[in-house]
Amino acid sequence: MTFRQFAFNNVKRNTRVYLAYFLSSVFTIMVFFSFAVNLFHPVIASRRGGAIELILGQTEVAILVFSVLFVFISVNAFLKVRSKEFGILLILGMSPKQLRRLVFLENMLIGCVAIIVGITIGLVFSKLFLMLLSSLLSYGSLSFYFPVKAILLTAGVFILIFLGISAITPRIIRTNSIITLLKGVKKANREIKFSIIQSLAALLLLGSGYFMALSPKLYDLNPFLDRVVLFIERLPYTEVILTTFVVIGTYLFFSQLSILVLHRLKENKKFYLKKTNMLWVSDLIYRIRDNTRMLFLVTVLSAVAFTAITGVYALSSVVKDESLKDNPFALTFTSYSSNAHEEEQIKIIEEMLDSHGFKYEKYKSEVIKQTAKDNQPIHIIKQSDYNNRAAALGLEQEVLDKDQALMVPVYVRFDPKRDKTLSQKNIALDNGEINLEVAGVAPKVIFYSGLFRNLVVVSDETYEKIKNIQEKYHSYSYDIPDWLNTLEVTEKLREELGVGEPGRYYWSTRIEGYILENQNKKIFLYVGFFLGAIFFLGAGSFLYFRLYTDLNQEKDKYIGLAKIGLSFQEMKRVAGIQIAVLFFVPYILASIHTYFAIAVLQTVLYSSVLKQFFVVIGAFLMLNIIYYFSVRSRYLNYLKGFTVR
Template identity: 45%
Template sequence: MNFRQFAFNNVTRNARTYLAYFLSSAFSVMIFFSFAVTLFHPNLSVVAEGSTMGLTMQTAEIIIFCFSFLFILYSVNSFLKVRMKEFGMLMVLGMSKKQFNRLIFLENMMIGSCSIVAGIIIGLVFSKFFLLIGEKILSVNHFNFYFPVKAIILTIVGFFILFMIISALTPILIRSTKIIELLKRGKEPNREIKFSWLLSVLGFVCLIGGYGLALSFGGANTFLNDLAENLGNPMLVITIIVSIGTYFFFSQLSILMIDLFKKKQSFYMKKTNMLWISDLAYRIRDNARMLFIVTILSAIAFTAISSLYILSQNVKSQTTKVFPYHFTYIATSKDRQEGTHIKALERQLNKHHFSYKKHVTHFIKQEINGSFYFVMSESDYNKNAHILHRKTIHLGKTEAYLIPNYPNVSVDKNPFLSQKTVSLNKGHLKLSVIDRAEGNILPSGLGNTIIVNDKIMNSITPIDDKMTYYGYQVKNWEKTYPIAQYLQKKFERNSTAPSFYYFASSDLYHAEKLTKNLMLYIGFFIGVIFFIAAASFLYFRLYTDLNKEQEKYYNLSKVGLSEKEMKKTSTIQIAILLFAPFVLAAIHTMFALGVLESMMGTSLRTEVCSVLAIFTVIEVIFFIVIRSRYVHHLKQYINR
């Protein structure tokens, strides 16, 4: 038997140990390859080449590759720990460092090569599914299956280099460990469990404080919100505080909670509770850092996918806020084609059988301290407010009502909205501001608007003649993008001066929908990798401790522990280790998305619950599979 055969036999003999490492590697290859299949699709290359879409997808592919490197490196490190005793025996029998490094290198390259092949084959099997998702999300027609030569070459070359680097780095992870430590690995006695009341309280305070800051984000003049802003970037402050709280939750607070359970004798001494509670304390203490990483990774995955899903689902409502009317045409006194353009717009809507309602309003332009504002009468505003389902107003002769340029603008951060009086007619007319609107009435980007009493409106001298505002409400306006594009070209070709303004909601909707869907598509791949990585870290740790657990339950079975009690005890431990990070990450996500909810000014509970429900189903399935395999290995060892 030569050295290569020896390495091959080591892999086959330790198939159970290396199976999860192989599967995690194959999964990383499959995700990278599936994304590359979309990236190199012939029907997308024309759109993506040199464009923002293309650069974004290429960047995402690099991110997936980099995270795959870290994920696989962690995976191999976790499973090498299971073989520490075996490595120690090989060194005692005379294996040199050079031979040891070569053995690890060959084993890793064998598994890596197989995972590359398996990942590509699985990716090819599911490529049609991912292409269908890409066709739907990216709005690219004819996203048919093709044989992805470029994707295959990129995946093979990229991951072959990746596995070579990992295979070269892996021996370094073991080289510094002494032989005697390798032989004793897994037999160290459990140290006394200690926790700090101070750090436990600090962890609890950090979690509650971080959640409080998230709830108050965007609120006006609240103590917590002001505190976060004074410290710097509020979101960064919240993230740091919650991260600190999460670490101390697992390393200190959870140990404290278990200690309190122990003191409740009626519960602690009941049946097998003493067994799983006392053992759980050691497992959480030994895995606190891993549980912290899993929680953070899961929270990132949940928050990223939920946020991107929410943004993609709310494009329509956000577009309506930016452009209150679906088609807007504003004519100035210099517009000589007003009638022609209006007829062309209506002709196109009628031609394509879109029903619409037309609303005409007049307003004027004023200059205040070097800035331009639009002034509209109270009666004209109330007509639009009634149409757009806004509240109507009643103004006195000396009163004004302010409307922002953009929706959901904070009064404290907008000088226009924060002023208490406004001056018109070059300062000769001063009006008191009685209130402010939350949403714009004119298209965003055009300018801030001041509403005044009808009699005051007639006394104001405009910079130009009155401007005419044509607003069209169109049924199924999302489908008017071809009309919007046609009118944009026609109006640009026929206009030689900025004598009019033209806006179409479908223009913004189409651009934003494509951008948000692209982000969702990318975020889906990256988020899934993060979530699977988080779940895999727990799986790795469980199987790293499997030999130790087998010995423990084997000895307990000799003194009367039944198979049913063994199943119950191990199931409770696995459930807590799997679901504690998941539940905490879900809570983090809900508070984090509460910030997004306050920024968008709309309820996002349905979208958040939908995403978390999907992840919950996946987590439950993962738990059932892991629990079944874990208990099977324990039973097999006990009944040997």
Template identity: 35%
Template sequence: MTFLQFALNNIKRNARSYAAYMLSSSFSVMIFFSFAMFIFHPDVEKGYMVQTAKSGMLVAEYIIFFFSFFFIFYSISTFLKMRNKEFGVLMIHGMSKRQLNSLIFTENVLIGLFSILVGIGVGLIFGKLFFMLSGYAMGLKSLSMYIPWTAMILTIAAFMIMFVIVSFMTVLFVKSSEVIGLLKGSQKPKPEPKASLKLSILSAMTIGAGYYMAAIATMRTVAIFMLPVAFIVIVGTYFLFSQLSVYLLKMLKKNTSFYYKRTNMITLSSLVYRMKDNARMFFGVTIVTTVAFCAVGTVVSFTGTKKIEVLNAFPFAFQLTEYEGSDQKQKFESDLDKENVTYNKVETETKILPVTGASKKQAGFIKESIYNKAAKAVGYKTVSLKKGESAWIQSSYEATLDKKLPKSISIENGQTFTLKKPIDKSVYTQNVSASYSNYVIPDSDYSRLTTNQTNSITGYIVKDWEQTDSINEEKYNKKGKVELISRAEVFHMVKQMYNIMLFVGLFIGVVFYLSSVSFLYFRLFSDLEGDRKFYDAVSKIGLTDKEIKKVSSFQIGLLFFVPFVVAAIHTSVAYTALQEFFQASILGPSMLVIGCFFGVHTLYFLIIRSRYLAQLRGLSTFPE
């Protein structure tokens, strides 16, 4: 038998342990390769949306690659700890430390090569489906399949470098050169877990403080609070698993009436050790799962609220602004009639005059009665002004320019208007190219204004406005003369952008989630041999098969659902803060996402529990 054959046989013998690891690695390779196929596709046309999609996929490539590195590093270190006893036996039979390191390196590289080949193979098989989905998300025609040599070379090179680096680093995990130390492996006596009361209190305080800051965050403060809240919640989560959970379990053990009831003694005694041993794993899984929930939930939520956002930003289905006299209005309405578009319109005249005291040198003045007519037409609040008063129609980007609003504005060599509270929900969509801000003034004041520059704004109300995207803005726009804003065109562009975000975010979230449940799988089966000996021992003192299954199922359930529940709570708190920041209701759709994840997680738990109990039963000798 050659050294290479020996390494291959070792992988086959440990196939059960390596299965989830290779599956997760292959899935990461497949997603990386699929995104690379799109980025390097020869038929991908240039354009803003396509370039945005390519940029999003490129960012996803970096995220998947770096996350995969840490995932593989953690996974390999876990497997090596499981095999310490095996390594000790090999060294007894004459294997040197150098040969052992070569064996570990060879095995890791072989597993990495297998994962890369499987990932690329599956990516090629489902490549056409991926192109169909990406094309649908981006509003493109379905891309044709091609031989992605560049994507293949990039994927193979990136992940082979990763696996080689990890393979070099993992040999450090076999630290003990003493054969006896390897033979004992994880079966060395463990000291009783200890927990600090101070650190337990610190955990509760930091998480509570983080939740409180997230709850009181406003649209202006949420960006400031985001990093500090994330940091203190992460710190609190670590101590939650390493200190607070152990402390509470030890306190529970002191309750003799509960501790000595049925199988609670066995469950709690084992659970204290499990919580302490798995603290870092619980912490890592919780953080990774929280990131997955937030990524997918936020994108899905915004995808669901995009129509409301567009309706708020564009009250009219079409808004036609004429800066000079032209025939574009008649041409536009004629085209609407040709397209059988039924509409109602509201016409507004705007007088443009030079002003002082405002952010811009010119201002557009709108008659109060006309503005209120337009406001009623779209269901907005009307304004009520006294003589000499004015209300500024605030646009989203102008709000960032005027940090401190003036108390009044004055027309050069003319009247002064006292400014009331700005109209923050404007009837009119502010034209970005406009060199003036709009103000509403009383009818009596408006009639006294004289100017040579008068613009008009016509708003069109259309019932089935989503079907009017065939009317192109560019056809009517003439720089400096006419500007048309189409709600349908903006909506479809926004929809396309969110679909790209959803498409990329969903795959990243799935990679993160699959990795987190793989961590749980690794940890569970790494303890299988120790659990077998434990349940063999307790079966000899009278514990029945049914009771052993109950205790085992409870412990597996905690292993799977404690990080999930903590991550769900973290995510729910994060969503409440994000709602303030984005001024949109995202909690409902986000809870639906968590619910879907919970359903998948429960199914995964039932499958793994069944496999684990079967393995435990096959290895153990506890009675029927």
């Protein structure tokens, strides 16, 4: 047996320890490779610099960062499990250099096999991924090609990762302390301390992080609260502060607060001394303390995964709602007074719609533009035109006095109390000759998002009196019930009318915005799903490695307990509760984090995403439950083999 054979045998005969690590590496490599296949596809590569290439490229980088972290942590877990073995080898006279070489060889062996297997599986699935991507992008079909570049990139990158990590991690083994290595990590007899102050800090940090996330919703409930909310709003980098708070809070939650809670349970004698409670509570204190960093990492990774997936899912499922709100009408044509062809163009549009058999309602409005004293443009529409549109949009009819005005929002998201223009009490027109009192704010955009900033509705009587007219627009909006099928018509109209002429006319349709958004969001969904999946899988693997690491120590404990009469049923309960805590506490905390992260996301979306949140969380709960039961049964089977003798 030569040294190299020794390293080889070590891996080959230790598959159980290495299997989870190996499979997870294969999966990571496969995902990385599949993205590379998409990225280097001739069709996508030919549109260099496009948004799709950018998104896919950035995802590739994110997967890369995760892969490095993942391989690093996994290798560390293995080295810990094997400390006794290393102790034996060192006492037999293995030099620290040889030990590093052994670990290096083992890692490279696993790494190379994982790269080959990962790329092979990736090749098998690449056709599928390409089909998925091409249907999402409506690119016709992205044909299969032999992805030489992707293979080279994947192999190159992962060889570097494995090389780097194999070179660095063995240095972590404390080769100078053979006695510690031989004895392993048996330090369960130390006292576990916790700090009440830090436990409170955990609550405080999590609480204030959550509060900051919710703060935009808490405005206008109570004057004191309002001041706090405004203060938070003025803080620079609110998101960064919020995230930092929650991350530190999460760490303290596991390092302090959870221990404090278990200590309280311990003090409750009625509970603590009942049946097997004593066993799992006292043991859990050590487990959580030993696994603080891992639990923290799993929680953060899961929260990122949940948020990414809920985010992309929500974005893609609300896209229709958003388009409807952005463009209340299916088509809006706006003409300047200098446009000589206005009537021809309207005719073209209507003939085109008629010839394709679309039914529609037309709403014509006149809008006057003038400049206020502060150089801000003001747009004015008369009450009858407004009411005309309001009827089409299902809004209330307005009746204004001659000295009253109604403000109309220009963007879908607005806050009447905090928006500078919408919260004005008075409006001066014609350089102060007409002074109006603001009677209210319209509930919705009435043209489309972004058109006619500072829009004011005045009574028809007042409208006629306006003298200062810088521009008079005619705006035609078409309500087309069958708008989802208007893409073809729109494309034909674009051929005739183009996008518009500056200073003469321009026009906008709902369907174009919808298609564009839809495509972007589908790509986000595709990307987010993969990222979320590998993050979650990674988090699960960390837990599994950790349980495996502890298994030897646990085995001795359970053998001892079995001897004094602990039944297998009771053992199942004790181990089951402990594994459940390790699996579900990070999940629950991550779900709560996600809820608040989604609350932040909510502020940039118009529609509620609560439903999507519950769907995603529920799906992950199912996954987690499956994961839990399979890990628990493997774990118990292993223990059973040792205890029922």
